[in-house]
Amino acid sequence: MSPFGIRVRTTTRPNPSGELGTTIEELDESMETTMNIKAKWNGRVLAESPEVIVVDGYSYFPPQTVDHTLLEPSSHRTTCPRKGIAHYFDVRLGDVRTENAAWTYPDPKPVAENIRDRIAFWKDIEVG
Numbered sequence: 001m002s003p004f005g006i007r008v009r010t011t012t013r014p015n016p017s018g019e020l021g022t023t024i025e026e027l028d029e030s031m032e033t034t035m036n037i038k039a040k041w042n043g044r045v046l047a048e049s050p051e052v053i054v055v056d057g058y059s060y061f062p063p064q065t066v067d068h069t070l071l072e073p074s075s076h077r078t079t080c081p082r083k084g085i086a087h088y089f090d091v092r093l094g095d096v097r098t099e100n101a102a103w104t105y106p107d108p109k110p111v112a113e114n115i116r117d118r119i120a121f122w123k124d125i126e127v128g
Contacts, residue, residue, distance in 0.1 A: 039121045060118035085111040
């Protein structure tokens, strides 16, 4: 079990560039954590919750804990063989924007059903 209360089964195998990496094969169960996690950008809190689910090192926030006024839908998509198609958002505060800095899985594969509609952040967004 991870320190975030998530039971996972992992394997180590080469990624597309040939480097070894650990991948999640199955998400058995997720549990609430008592740790309050925040996503911040340019001094503004984008999301805050003790109920994040951590997958592949990214914190997925419940959608109701995210400030959607700072997110703009992007046409960018990526495909994960385990989770499905990720839909991205640009994060904007006034005239400042960071492209494709948040994403969600609106229709995940069965193994990732527990992150459906949750939102994760990366790039210059601080999560912790």
